[in-house]
Amino acid sequence: MKEIKFYKTKTGKIPVKDFLDSLSSKHAQKVIWVLELVESLNQVPIQYFKKLKNTDDLWEIRARVGSNSFRLLGFIDNEEFVVLTNGFSKKSQKTPKKEIDLAEQRKADYLFRKGEKL
Numbered sequence: 001m002k003e004i005k006f007y008k009t010k011t012g013k014i015p016v017k018d019f020l021d022s023l024s025s026k027h028a029q030k031v032i033w034v035l036e037l038v039e040s041l042n043q044v045p046i047q048y049f050k051k052l053k054n055t056d057d058l059w060e061i062r063a064r065v066g067s068n069s070f071r072l073l074g075f076i077d078n079e080e081f082v083v084l085t086n087g088f089s090k091k092s093q094k095t096p097k098k099e100i101d102l103a104e105q106r107k108a109d110y111l112f113r114k115g116e117k118l
Contacts, residue, residue, distance in 0.1 A: 002076070004039055007085040007106050010113070015106075016072060019087035027065050031072070031087075034063040038082060052095060056104050060095065071095065073103035083110060 006016045020028050034048050038061055052058045052073070059082065061072040073095075074084035085106035088099050 002039060002082050003080060004035055005077075005081050005083045007074070007083055007110055009106075010109075016084045016087050019072075023070070027063075027068060027070065030065045031061075031063040031070050034061055035072075052100065055100055056107065058100065058103050058107070071099075073099060075103075075107045077110075077114075083107070085110075 006014045008014050020031060023031065038044050038049050048062055050060050050062065052060050056075075058073055058075055061074070061082075061084070063070045063072075069090040070087065071090050072084045072087040074082050077083050085103040086099060088096070
């Protein structure tokens with residue numbers, strides 16, 4: 001079991017929360033259901049939680065409602081937490097490079113600031 005945390009910027013914004021708030025109620029409910037699966041299952045099916053290839057150890061939480069696909073990117077911190085950095089509606093087969101780059105930047109920022117607190 002892993003706890004899900006949302007990345008918070010230096011200014012206090014929480015990008016994944018803002019993304020979830022932008023979704024319709026039906027879509028948000030499905031994404032939250034998938035988040036609960038990730039938190040509660042020791043082995044999450046790949047259709048919901050998958051490691052992204054060719055990244056700095058990023059993971060993707062996947063939710064689908066009809067023809068709409070939603071993705072939340074993040075990373076695993078100390079085997080205990082999944083820290084989600086950003087979310088988006090997926091329009092194509094490939095995860096957009098700009099979303100991967102953003103997740104990697106936020107991961108680096110999170111780990112840097114976490115190190116400052118130690």
